[in-house]
Amino acid sequence: MPSHPIAETVAALMPRAKSELAELVAFRSVADWAQFPKSESEGAANWVAAALRAEGFVDVALLDTPDDTQSVYGYLPGPEGAPTVLLYAHYDVQPPLDEAAWISPPFELTERDGRWYGRGAADCKGGFIMHLLALRALKANGGVPVGIKVIVEGSEEMGTGGLQQYAEAHPELLTADSIVIGDAGNFRLGLPTVTATLRGMTLVRVQVDTLEGNLHSGMFGGAAPDALAALIRVLDSLRSEDGSTTVDGLAAGAEWDGLQYPEEQFRTDARVLDGVDLIGDGSVSDRLWSRPAVTVLGIDCPPVVGATPSVHASARALVSLRVPPGMDTVEANKLLVAHLESNTPWNARVTAEQVGQGQPFLADTASPAYASMSAAMKVAYPGEEMQAAGMGGSIPLCNTLQGLYPEAEILLIGLSEPEAQIHAVNESVSPQELERLSVAEALFLVNYAASKQV
Numbered sequence: 475m476p477s478h479p480i481a482e483t484v485a486a487l488m489p490r491a492k493s494e495l496a497e498l499v500a501f502r503s504v505a506d507w508a509q510f511p512k513s514e515s516e517g518a519a520n521w522v523a524a525a526l527r528a529e530g531f532v533d534v535a536l537l538d539t540p541d542d543t544q545s546v547y548g549y550l551p552g553p554e555g556a557p558t559v560l561l562y563a564h565y566d567v568q569p570p571l572d573e574a575a576w577i578s579p580p581f582e583l584t585e586r587d588g589r590w591y592g593r594g595a596a597d598c599k600g601g602f603i604m605h606l607l608a609l610r611a612l613k614a615n616g617g618v619p620v621g622i623k624v625i626v627e628g629s630e631e632m633g634t635g636g637l638q639q640y641a642e643a644h645p646e647l648l649t650a651d652s653i654v655i656g657d658a659g660n661f662r663l664g665l666p667t668v669t670a671t672l673r674g675m676t677l678v679r680v681q682v683d684t685l686e687g688n689l690h691s692g693m694f695g696g697a698a699p700d701a702l703a704a705l706i707r708v709l710d711s712l713r714s715e716d717g718s719t720t721v722d723g724l725a726a727g728a729e730w731d732g733l734q735y736p737e738e739q740f741r742t743d744a745r746v747l748d749g750v751d752l753i754g755d756g757s758v759s760d761r762l763w764s765r766p767a768v769t770v771l772g773i774d775c776p777p778v779v780g781a782t783p784s785v786h787a788s789a790r791a792l793v794s795l796r797v798p799p800g801m802d803t804v805e806a807n808k809l810l811v812a813h814l815e816s817n818t819p820w821n822a823r824v825t826a827e828q829v830g831q832g833q834p835f836l837a838d839t840a841s842p843a844y845a846s847m848s849a850a851m852k853v854a855y856p857g858e859e860m861q862a863a864g865m866g867g868s869i870p871l872c873n874t875l876q877g878l879y880p881e882a883e884i885l886l887i888g889l890s891e892p893e894a895q896i897h898a899v900n901e902s903v904s905p906q907e908l909e910r911l912s913v914a915e916a917l918f919l920v921n922y923a924a925s926k927q928v
Contacts, residue, residue: 478853480920481913483611488909491603492590495903496583497521498565498599499592505543505566505629515543515628518565522546522602522626529609531624539636543628547647550609552621557926559919560623560650560882562871563601563657564630567594568897575899588904589893595903596894601656602626604889607912612919619923623650627871630657633677633830638874645878652843652883652922653875654915659890661733661863663904666851666914668844669886670732670837671763671864672872674797676807677771677830680814682708683823685787695785702775702789704822709791711817712768717753719768721795722813724806726766728798730759733863743892763864766806767796792829796866799836807831832870835884842925843883843918850917854910885918887911 501518504510519536523546526534531548539545543566552558570580570593578584583592594600605624612618625648627637641648658669684699714720735758746752754761761767771792776782793814797806811826818824838844839862848860865886872884889903889911890896 478913479615480611480916481854483614484607484909484912484916487607487610488905491607491908492583492905494525494606495590495595495600495603496592498602499583499594500581501565502581503566503594503628504569505632505634506569507542509569515566519544519546519628522565523548525606526624529606529613537640539629539640541629541632541634541636541639543634543636545628545637545640546624546626548624550618550622550624552618556620556923557651558621558623558649559922560625560648560653561605562625562627562653562655563605564598564627565594565602566628566631567597567599568631571899577900580899580901589902590905591900591902593901595901596659596889597896597901598630598657598888600889600903600908604656604908604912604915607908608915608919611912611916618919620919623648630869630871633832633870635870638871641871641874641878648875649879650882651926652885653879654918655869655872655884655886656888657869657890658865658886658888659894660907661735661861661891662739663891663893663907664855664858665861666855666858666910667861667863667887668837668839668847669865670839670862671799672835672869672886673763673767673799673866674801674803674832674834674870674873675830675868676795676797676803676810676828678793678795678807678810678814678826679790679829680705680708680793680824680826681788681790682818683788684820685785688784688787691783691785698785699820699822700785701822702786704819705773705789705791708814708818708824709770709793712793712813713753716755718755719766719795721766721768721806721810722816723809724766725801727756728760728764728800729756730764730864733759733861735759735762759864762866764798766798766801767866768810769794769796796868797834799834801834803831803833832868833873835869835872835876837884837886841883843885843922846921846925847885847887847914847918849921850914853917854914887915
């Protein structure tokens with residue numbers, strides 16, 4: 475990175491950033507009180523609030539959201555007449571999964587092979603540290619040129635929508651001219667990327683019932699309708715022979731016109747086993763960012779160990795359908811439910827209940843904020859041009875903010891590049907990526923302030 479006062483300041487702040495990220499990662503802040511103490515999330519929320527107060531934020535508050543979690547809000551006034559920028563991150567994390575599979579403890583930030591390992595290091599506690607680094611660098615180099623609002627969510631990973639509901643009930647709170655969502659990631663390590671699209675998602679719980687109770691498979695198997703077999707058949711109907719998603723009436727042939735994802739790179743990033751085919755048709759980018767994708771998230775059925783010779787009376791599954799921009803999630807959910815109902819065999823009784831939903835998101839990459847970010851990333855990533863990519867995941871809050879503040883320019887950046895392995899065991903963050911993106915965010919705020927003065 476070339477010599478630049480802000481870059482030099484961020485570099486000097488990195489040891490402090492590592493120490494703070496270690497403190498924040500240490501909180502087991504999974505917003506699932508059945509598995510993790512609520513006090514862990516409360517501790518993380520208070521840590522974030524204290525950090526904002528230490529940086530001179532006013533009106534710092536712990537917001538009690540309707541899903542029984544807390545989001546942290548703070549406001550840093552800017553120069554008179556300057557625009558306001560909202561910075562977003564979340565302090566809640568995914569469960570660690572199999573803790574024994576972690577090379578180092580999941581809630582203990584550990585440096586190894588040039589990366590910092592720990593749950594939430596990239597997704598998204600590191601995102602909050604990125605915001606702090608950018609603001610500190612600006613304060614050390616003449617001051618923050620815009621008004622800053624920060625909102626740090628406490629239940630993003632659970633998808634329970636607490637912050638969305640709070641924002642809708644208090645629409646004045648998060649008003650801003652531009653919004654930076656620090657919960658995405660570069661397309662690959664070292665390639666500056668903004669995420670221009672997000673797929674929406676609908677979650678459906680489907681249950682199949684065939685009998686009043688389980689039956690002995692020797693006495694009744696072969697004639698008695700097995701609910702588990704019926705469920706397997708209807709779930710299989712959601713995919714064609716090549717693995718493409720096939721929901722009756724749902725368009726599935728759109729193409730992605732933009733940054734392409736080479737198949738070999740995807741195989742490496744996704745850790746696909748040698749000899750195993752990818753699923754679907756079209757380019758990898760088509761499949762990830764422009765087309766719907768169904769996933770069976772779980773099935774309630776007896777485990778192999780301890781299974782009895784039975785014909786099953788009931789079985790159920792949780793099905794996710796990712797929905798690309800340009801497709802309405804409500805309509806897609808109706809088609810998914812209708813498909814499940816019409817493809818269940820043997821006149822088995824089937825119920826399909828929606829348990830979660832979020833609309834897709836499409837950013838306006840021609841807006842002034844994107845020009846400001848592009849110029850900032852050229853400095854932070856010498857020799858690289860900013861790229862715009864899609865992301866197959868969902869951040870429902872983006873749509874809420876877009877609906878509440880249609881004039882606001884929304885950008886998505888972050889630390890979750892493929893090597894970070896977010897949501898998996900051994901999640902990590904690249905400190906170089908943290909440093910560069912912090913520089914980029916600081917310079918973006920300078921550029922954006924200047925663009926509003928023209």
